[in-house]
Amino acid sequence: MGDKQIIAAHSRAAVRARYAFIALVALSFLFAQSLYITALADKKKKPNYGHIKLSVKTVDPNGYEVLIDGNGAGRTTVSERLLKLDEGSHKVEIVFPNGERWIREFVVSGGRIYCIGLAYSERAIPIPAALPCPYPVNVSAPATANDGEVITFAADVAYKGQSALNYTWTVSPAGARIISGAGTPTIMVDTTGIGRQAVTAILVVDDGSGERTCRQVAQALTNITVNIPEPPKSRIYDQFEPPAFDDVKARLDNLAIELQNAPATQGHIIVYSGRRSRVGQADRLAARAKEYLTKDRGIDSSRLMVINGGYRESDYFELWLVPQGAEPPQATPTMQPSDAQPGSDNLRPRRSRRR
Structure with missing residues (x-):
């Protein structure tokens, strides 16, 4: 019995050992199969x-x-x-x-x-020539002018093309008139009769190509003023102390020439008596001067006005030219009549020198 038990135990151990070997071989096969499959998968995996x-x-x-x-x-x-x-x-x-x-x-x-x-091959790219249009146009003119003056309107055109330019001017208002320069860069305009208006000059410049950008327009404006002339003024022609009437006549001769050259002008003679002159001295000297101008020099008496100017330190003449429409001159005495002191040596009239 003992031997049979020992043999049976050995048989069971041998069976277990055989199964363990078979399992190890199976595991080895599975591992090898796994490596093979992984290698195949790596071969088929897309690169990054x-x-x-x-x-x-x-x-x-x-x-x-x-x-x-x-x-x-x-x-x-x-x-x-x-x-x-x-x-x-x-x-x-x-x-x-x-x-x-x-x-x-x-x-x-x-x-x-x-x-x-x-x-690739290098190539030259042609650069088109610069077009001359559009181009700047400027018109200059004075800011103001007087009625009747001639205005100059001048154009400055920076055109770089080869074509001849056409200049077409128009001016307004209707009274303005181009008197020279039509068809050129500069015109002259007569403003006579315009009055208080503005003169406008419009310039159209084109090169004849028909291109819209080659037709340029510019303009300038001048305001017209009307000068109201100042009224004529009286002016003193001569003034002096009369040492003797012969000296006075020489100066009256010059006044007569001025009156003859200006028929519409009057002559005013203002005479002052001196502090120690005789009573009525200014009236006598003025009357004598007028008589000389009318009788000896032929001046119409209606063109002469004699004025007693009052008193100054000594006898004094003022000869005035008075244009038509001018204010007549006013006497400018330097003392009051009460300050006059007629002297005894002046009671007798002076004798004039014989001519």
């Missing part, structure tokens, strides 16, 4: 980067600078270059010699290749 395949055809053997996201990435080549880029958005720039840039944004996916093929 892509490529840009770049080539630029050009006559420059040195190629052109390439920038990826603003960073230098070498230069272009005629043959294809393969640039590796991480997944995501990238900006590709190619800098050409004239400052131009070729710029594109790419969203790179893993495992994809983006091809760029460019052909």
Whole structure:
């Protein structure tokens, strides 16, 4: 019995050992299978980067600078270059010699290749000639002028074209009249009879091309004023102390000439008595002067006015020319009649020198 029990125990142990080996072999197989499957999965997994395949055809053997996201990435080549880029958005720039840039944004996916093929050749870009139109036009004129004066309106035209310009002027109001310069850059306008108005000159300039911008318009304005002439004024022609009547006659001769040259003018003679002159001296001297002018010089008495001016320190003459419409002169005595002191040596009249 004891031996049978021992044999049975050994048999059970052997069976357990065989099952353990089988389990170990199975686990090893499963691990190996797992590694194989993982390796296959790794082979099939998509990479996390892509490529840009770049080539630029050009006559420059040195190629052109390439920038990826603003960073230098070498230069272009005629043959294809393969640039590796991480997944995501990238900006590709190619800098050409004239400052131009070729710029594109790419969203790179893993495992994809983006091809760029460019052909570049330098070319001259023609610059069109500057057009002469529009061009500035300015018209100048005086700010004010008097009625009857001639106004000059002058145009300053900065035209750089080759065509001859046409100048067309119009002036207003209707009374204004162009007297010279029509069809030229400068005109002269007569303002006679305009009165208190403004004269406006409008200039149209065109080069005959028919282009709207080659037709320019400018204008200037001058205000017209009416000068009211000052009324005529009396003016003193001569003044003196009479030493003798012969000297007075010489001065009266000059007054007669002025009156003959101005038929509408009157002569006023103001005579003053001196402090110690005889009573009535001014009246006598004035009457004698008028008599000389009318009888000896032929002046109409209606054109002569004699005035007793009162008293001054000595006998005194004022000869005045009074235009038509002028205020007559006023006497300007320097003392009151009560201050006069007729002297005994002046009681006898003076004898005039014989002519």
